Amino acid sequence: MGRSMTSLALSAGDPSGIGPEIAVAAYMARDTAGLPPFYLLADPALIASRARRLGISLPIVETTSAEAAQVFARALPVVALAARCVDSPGLPQPVNAAATIEAIHRAVADCLAGAAAAVVTCPIAKKPLYDAGFRFPGHTEYLAHLAARHCGVEAMPVMMLAGPDLRTVPVTIHIALAEVPKALTTELIVATARITATDLISRFGIAGPRLAIAGLNPHAGEGGAMGLEDERIVRPAVDILRAEGIDAFGPLPADTLFHARARAGYDVALCMYHDQALIPAKALAFDEAVNVTLGLPFVRTSPDHGTAFDIAGKGLARADSLIAALKLARQLADTDAKAAAA
Structure with missing residues (x-):
């Protein structure tokens, strides 16, 4: 069966969160x-x-x-897991961790085997997984592990927030702000930008992606007056990327990078830390932004929000971001397949 004829594999996420109900709502x-x-x-x-x-x-x-596409019009197709769950909305249970992990694993396996077009994941919570012995920092690292396990190739996953009017990529992600200057290197910026540019071409269909590189410090350091990292770390990365033929420019002051006129000048903004990327993305499109993992041998998207235990089971959760994630996954998978066939 061609990948264009296959369904998307959706993992339900943490059973105690809003994942099951936004899947139903979608x-x-x-x-x-x-x-x-x-x-x-x-x-x-x-x-x-x-x-x-x-x-x-x-x-x-x-x-x-294999049969899901034929079922979809009349009923929600559910591929049953071996693990069973306790339905306790708002009360995370370590006993549910096995099902959470199994769903992710099987979604990836289906995608790599050609039985699914792409992987879409509902939100997970780390603590119940850690309590059950899960040894990966989070979703993204586990996906990279599965890619290496199935394909024998080490993957460097890159997180992108994609909305209707803005795409952002954080170069450093889930670390304390105080640790960012220590973790940020020219090599890390270059590697992140290369993967971003490659996926924008192959999966987003952008022939010559334009990468705006944000500075770390206020005013991008203002020539060293507000920190030296932008001149010593960020600017050399931009020079390397441009020498490789990637249309990257910066470092740019982050406070003027996200207004409408600025956004018209680039296809993605590479940001130096988590909130620098996620605040503008979520402010512009909280209900429509999608988390896309770049750098994997399969397409993976997810909603841009968490498990929302506080509203789970109350009928308050909105499925907008999941709906956007499903649509974008299909689009990226189709574009990826066309690029591979060309």
Whole structure:
């Protein structure tokens, strides 16, 4: 079966969070939202239980990844996990960790085997996984491990927040702000930018991507008056990238990088730390931004929010970001397939 005919593999995320219910909500909105076929990797009993809690009459069919596309129009296709779950919205359970991990693992395996077009993941929480013995810092690192395990190639995953009007990439991610200057290197910026440029070409279909490189310090250091990192670390990275033919420019002051006129001049902004990238992305499109993992041998997207334990099971969660993630995953998978076939 060609990849264009396969469904998206959606992992339900932490069963105690909003993942199961936004998956259900996305399915219920499939026609109005124009969603591509997907199947949910989950405990079918938990999905049925969560739908009942929310007062949703949900048709569910346990199926296989190969048959999901034929089922999708009439029922939510659920590929059952071996692990079973406790339905306890808002109360994370270490006993549910096995299902969370299994869903991610099987989604990746399906995608790499050609049984799924792309991987879409609902949010997970780290603590229940750590309590159950999970040894990876988070989703992204586990995905890179699975890619290496299945393909034998080490992957450097890069996080991108993609919205209708802005794409941002944080060069350093989940570390304390005080640690950023120690972790930031010219080599890291260059490696992140190369992967970003490659995926913008092959998956986003942008022939000559323009990369705006933010400075670390206020005013991009103002010639060294506000810190030396921009001249010693960031600018040499820009020079290397430009010498390689990548249209990168900077370092640029972050405080003037994200207004509409500035955004028109680039395809992605590479930012030096987590909040420098995520604040503008979420401020502009909190309900529509999508987390895309670049640098993997498969397409992976996810909503830009977390498990939201505080509202799980209350019918308050919105599926907008998941819907956007499903649509973007299909688009990227199709563009990737065309680039590979060319």
